[in-house]
Amino acid sequence: MGLSQSRAVVNDPSKLATKVTTAVGNSGPWKGFDYVIVGGGTAGCVLAARLSENRDSTVLLVEAGRRSTLVDLPTGIPLGFSNIFRTARDWNLHTSKQKHLKERETYWPRGKILSGTSATNALIYHRCPPEDFDEWVTLGAKGWSYSDPKQYFAKSEAYCSNPKWHPEINAAEYGSADGPWKIRHPSETAPINEAIIQTCQNLGMRHIHDMNAGSSSLGVSRFMGSMDARGRRSSKATAYLTDNVLARPNLTVAVDTMPHGGRPRAVGIEVSTGPDSPRFRVSAAREVILCGGAIGTPQVLLLSGVGPADELVELDIPVVKELPAVGRNLVDHVSSGPLAFRAKPGSTYSYITNPISGLFAMFKWLIFGRGPLSSMGWSSAAFVRSMDQTVPYYAQGECVVPVNDRTSGPDVPDLELIWFPLTVFDDAFPKPPPGTSGLTLAAVALRPESTGSITLRSASVWDKPVIDPNYLSTESDMNILVCGARLLMRIARTEPLASKLALKPHATDLTSPWWPGDADPDWVSDDEICDLLRRSALPAWHPVSSARMGVNPEDSVVDPELHVHGISGLRVVEASDFPAQLSGHPCAVVVAIAEKAADMIKQDSIM
Numbered sequence: 001m002g003l004s005q006s007r008a009v010v011n012d013p014s015k016l017a018t019k020v021t022t023a024v025g026n027s028g029p030w031k032g033f034d035y036v037i038v039g040g041g042t043a044g045c046v047l048a049a050r051l052s053e054n055r056d057s058t059v060l061l062v063e064a065g066r067r068s069t070l071v072d073l074p075t076g077i078p079l080g081f082s083n084i085f086r087t088a089r090d091w092n093l094h095t096s097k098q099k100h101l102k103e104r105e106t107y108w109p110r111g112k113i114l115s116g117t118s119a120t121n122a123l124i125y126h127r128c129p130p131e132d133f134d135e136w137v138t139l140g141a142k143g144w145s146y147s148d149p150k151q152y153f154a155k156s157e158a159y160c161s162n163p164k165w166h167p168e169i170n171a172a173e174y175g176s177a178d179g180p181w182k183i184r185h186p187s188e189t190a191p192i193n194e195a196i197i198q199t200c201q202n203l204g205m206r207h208i209h210d211m212n213a214g215s216s217s218l219g220v221s222r223f224m225g226s227m228d229a230r231g232r233r234s235s236k237a238t239a240y241l242t243d244n245v246l247a248r249p250n251l252t253v254a255v256d257t258m259p260h261g262g263r264p265r266a267v268g269i270e271v272s273t274g275p276d277s278p279r280f281r282v283s284a285a286r287e288v289i290l291c292g293g294a295i296g297t298p299q300v301l302l303l304s305g306v307g308p309a310d311e312l313v314e315l316d317i318p319v320v321k322e323l324p325a326v327g328r329n330l331v332d333h334v335s336s337g338p339l340a341f342r343a344k345p346g347s348t349y350s351y352i353t354n355p356i357s358g359l360f361a362m363f364k365w366l367i368f369g370r371g372p373l374s375s376m377g378w379s380s381a382a383f384v385r386s387m388d389q390t391v392p393y394y395a396q397g398e399c400v401v402p403v404n405d406r407t408s409g410p411d412v413p414d415l416e417l418i419w420f421p422l423t424v425f426d427d428a429f430p431k432p433p434p435g436t437s438g439l440t441l442a443a444v445a446l447r448p449e450s451t452g453s454i455t456l457r458s459a460s461v462w463d464k465p466v467i468d469p470n471y472l473s474t475e476s477d478m479n480i481l482v483c484g485a486r487l488l489m490r491i492a493r494t495e496p497l498a499s500k501l502a503l504k505p506h507a508t509d510l511t512s513p514w515w516p517g518d519a520d521p522d523w524v525s526d527d528e529i530c531d532l533l534r535r536s537a538l539p540a541w542h543p544v545s546s547a548r549m550g551v552n553p554e555d556s557v558v559d560p561e562l563h564v565h566g567i568s569g570l571r572v573v574e575a576s577d578f579p580a581q582l583s584g585h586p587c588a589v590v591v592a593i594a595e596k597a598a599d600m601i602k603q604d605s606i607m
Ligand SMILES: Cc1cc2nc3c(=O)[nH]c(=O)nc-3n(C[C@H](O)[C@H](O)[C@H](O)COP(=O)(O)OP(=O)(O)OC[C@H]3O[C@@H](n4cnc5c(N)ncnc54)[C@H](O)[C@@H]3O)c2cc1C
Pocket: 038, 039, 040, 041, 042, 043, 044, 062, 063, 064, 065, 108, 109, 110, 111, 112, 113, 114, 115, 116, 117, 118, 120, 121, 122, 123, 124, 125, 126, 257, 258, 259, 291, 292, 293, 294, 296, 297, 300, 461, 540, 541, 542, 543, 573, 574, 575, 576, 585, 586, 587, 588, 590
C-alpha cells in the first residue's frame, strides 16, 4: 500500500522519498506510494483527487512549480491571464527558429504552478465537435468515441447558469451543480462583442446558442468559461485540490520538485528541487502516471530512455525502450497573431489600460466579482470551413486559394475567428500609445497539416527541450490563414461592427501597427497577407499528440488505456495523448481524459 504520511503540500523531497546516497544509487527499499503522478497540471490535479478518493491507495503528486499564493492573484482574474506570462509561474518557453515565420522564435507560455496551464489559460470551456472523437477511434483510440468523454465532461462540470443567457442553454446537457469544475457564461462582455456576433450573422453565419451541446459546430457563439459566480477562475487546483481533498492522509503533493527519470518497469521516479540539490527516489507500487503536458512528458520519457533510439544514443542516454513516436507528431493550432483594428471609444475595454480606470476595475472585481476583469477577453468566436464557398472570403464569394480538407467531418470547422476587446500587439509591430482604443481579431487554423517535434537539448531535465512545431510549413495551412485574415477584414467592414471601428480607407503602409485593420479585403493581395502572416503568426498554444494514442508502437506512444507501449506500470494522461488535433479548445477534453483515466486506473487496481 505504500506510505501514508502527509496531509500537506510539501517542498522537501526528504519527507517523501529516499535520498540517493551513491552514484549508482540505492538498491532500495525506497519510500513509496501506490501511484506517483508527475505533473500537477490540468490532468494531474484531476487524477490526484480522483485516485485518492480510494482511501486504501496512497498517491503522490509531483509538480515542478509552486502552489498558488496571494502573489498569484492575477491567475484568478479572468481578463488578467496574460499577467502570468514570463513570470516565475511560467515555463517561459520559446520555439526554435521557425523557418516559415521569418526565422522567429515564438514565445510559448505554459503554467509552472499547481494547476498547470489551467491556471494561466484564457478560460474558454469547449467540449469540441463530436466528430473529432469519432475520428480518434478510426485512428486506433478504441473506447474514445464522443459518448465516452461526454459522460466525463458531465462528471467534471459544475454548471452554473447565468440568467442573461440561461434561456439559450439546456442545463440538462451539463453535469450537476455540485461537480468540481465551475463553468458558466461570464457576467460581462464588452459591448463590441454583441456587434461582432451580429455582424457574423449578417455575413451568413448561423448563431449557435450552445456550442457544447454537440449538435452544431459551425457558426458564431458565445463561450462559456471556467469560472465561478464570483467572476473568479476555476482552475484545476481550485476545483479538484480543495482543502478537503488536500487534507486526505493518503494524498501527498510535492511542489517545486522535478523528476530526473524512471526505471525499466516504471517502479518509481527520482526527484530533486534543483540541478545541484540531492536526489531522492520514490517508488510506485502500482503505477507512475505522467501528466507533464505535451512538452514536459516527452521530455521526461526521453530522459528515462524511452524514445527514438538514435536521439537517445546521441545524448548517451541508455535506451530502455525504443519508441520512435515519443516527441514526434507534435501539432499545435497556429493563429494569424493579433490583428489590431482602431475602435471608437466606448465599446471596448481599452479604457482599463489607464491606471485609474484599471484600479477602479480591480476594486469592482475584488468586491463584486463584476466588471471588465471578470470577463474572459476571448469571449466569443466564429467557426467556419475554409473551403465553404458560401463564406465571403473573397469579393466574388468563392475561395480561390487551394486548401486541403483535413476536417473530421463535413460540419466541422478548420478555421476559428476570435476577438478580444483590447489591442494586443506582438513584437512584429510597434505599439501605439497606451489607452488607444482598439479591438484585436485573430484567425486560428484548427487542423494544420504541419507537424513538428519535441527533442532534447541535453541529457539534463533542467535544460528546456527544443520545441519545433514547424508552423505554416505547407501551402494549404498558409492558405487557410489567408482566408481567415481576409474574412476578419471583411467582418470589420460590415455593419454593425463597421460603425464602431475607426478604419481608414485602404492603407498601404505595411509596417503600421494598424495596417491589418486598415487593409480593405477587396484591395489587398494574397501576397501581402502572406507576408503579414509570416511576420505576425503565433502559436495558439494548444500543443497535442507528442505521445499520441494508437495501436502501433511505430507511430504512437500509448495504447487506448493510455499505457506506454511495452512498459508496464507507466501511463501518460494529458494533451499529448490526443491521436489528432481537435477543432476547438482542448482544456475540457484534457479534464475528460483525466476523469476517464482515473476510472480505468481504479478499475485495474481491483482486477
Ligand atoms: C496562454 C494559453 C491560453 C489557453 N487558453 C485556453 C482556453 O481558453 N481554453 C482551452 O480549452 N485551452 C486553452 N489553452 C490550452 C490548455 O490550457 C492546455 O491544453 C491544457 O491546460 C493542457 O493540460 P495538460 O494537463 O496537458 O498540461 P498542463 O496543464 O500544462 O500541466 C502540466 C504540468 O506538469 C508540470 N510539469 C511539466 N514538466 C514537469 C516535470 N518535469 N516535473 C514536474 N512537473 C512538470 C507543469 O508545471 C504543469 O503544472 C491555453 C493555453 C495557453 C498557454
